[in-house]
Amino acid sequence: MLDRRLTPATDRVALESLRGIVERPDYTAGQPARLAVSVADLLTAPDGKRDRQVNFGADLTVIDRRDGLAFVQAALDGYCGWLREAQLTADQTPITHRVSAPATHIYPEASFKTPEKMLLSLGARLSVDAIEGRYARLTCGDYVPIQHISDQLSPDPVAVAEMLLGTPYLWGGNSRSGIDCSGLVQAALTACGIACPGDSDLQRLAFPQVTEIQRGDLLFWPGHVAMAASADLMIHATAWQMAVIWEQIPSAIARIDAAGDGPLLGVHRPA
Template sequence: MSLDRRLTPATDRVALDSLRGILDRPAYTPGYPARLAVPLADLMTAPDGRRDRQVNFGADLTVIEERGDWAFVQAALDGYCGWLRGTALTEDLPPITHWVRAAATHVYPAADMKRHQLHALSLGARLSVAGIEGNFARLATGGHVPLQHVSESPASDPVEIAELLLGTPYLWGGNSDWGIDCSGLAQAALTACGIACPGDSDLQRGAFPETAEISRGDLLFWPGHVALAASPDLMIHATAWKMAVIRESIPDAIARIDAAGDGPFLGARRPRPTG
């Protein structure tokens, strides 16, 4: 039986209990829950391997195997699996109450914007807010984040979310304001609006129904590429062509990508709210 490596919670040694009878491994485990405690981490194909995707602060994960300084995990957000540094994880799991609604924000040691920041967080980071101090949210995990940058409810327009990241550098496998790729941008925009979305463009194309007419919020697909329609004629995407998140005319993009030999245009899909 062929299983998608990206979504299969198993290493060459250990698999999740749910794969008993499906995948032959020397050992099986129920795994244990953990959460990302650093601003951002690469999900790698192997310890010290190639980056597949990234996970942001507060991401819920299931730990399947620990090997030296590394842990093999599966992300609750989209089922993506990979290796990351075990030191990036915590088993302290206070309830998630908010998420970062700005392109990026800073975490401060106190409710004072003049204090030296502890670190930065990107759009989509998940937060456990324990209280409000002035114009800051106090995190149960430590630190304070400006209230202007957080939300406790989903956004309503994926295009508005994607526009927050205009100019962000292109990064293969990236999922943050420090670098993002085409599928990372689509996932960030839809997830912010409460719409479940896989991590890679081929998976995204298979997740949503086709639509003949392009409307705002639709996903547009090419082989290995995805964009978000801002209107029937304009799209937003993270592209290696400009190494950034840009706006581009849809007809121009179709012609340019075809001319480069990276086509054809595969059509549009319409995301639907989860549930």
């Protein structure tokens, strides 16, 4: 059975690649698009709940449109969902940089004294065409501080996750404004160039299991994932504290078991 989250098909149209696999009235090659707002919810249905989120600059394939909404598939991890058409742009200018700070702002001029236009979160993708002093000029004509962007991958996913300490917990969240356990792991690994699915059950399937915990390993419980900073310490986004926190691994295992949310399912190591 196909996973709804990763199946680029609605009740009336599917991607051409699914012809012969799923039966629909119509098929499409899809239309390329890019997210033009800070962050957008991917909904389970046009009137559904949030499954995940996508950040500014995310490349998407539009599969279906109805009533001002678009059904899309994210290039990052194959996740599918509905969002508002107005949040999309057809601009496909090559991406050159990403936001490497927890968050930053877009400004209309190369000055922090001008009113900001948008908040961007870690991992937002940018098209930069010039550097002007302490600012990078985007191809759209706006500016971001050069201290907050990079054209290089990060070397350590734990250090990336640590930048998001204190970020509020948000079910399905993928931004500095709110993030959940699998969103934190995906943000940290993606910043290091490691492909990572969007949800914890998919992440557990994506990486091999190991027996000893080392820095960067992922610890899985039913519906939850954390990242090890060492054999005894982990970082995770948790509804227990409604934030991204450090927690000792032995005490976390005991606490989660006592709450009835265990057991620990295993430790897995990203490539």
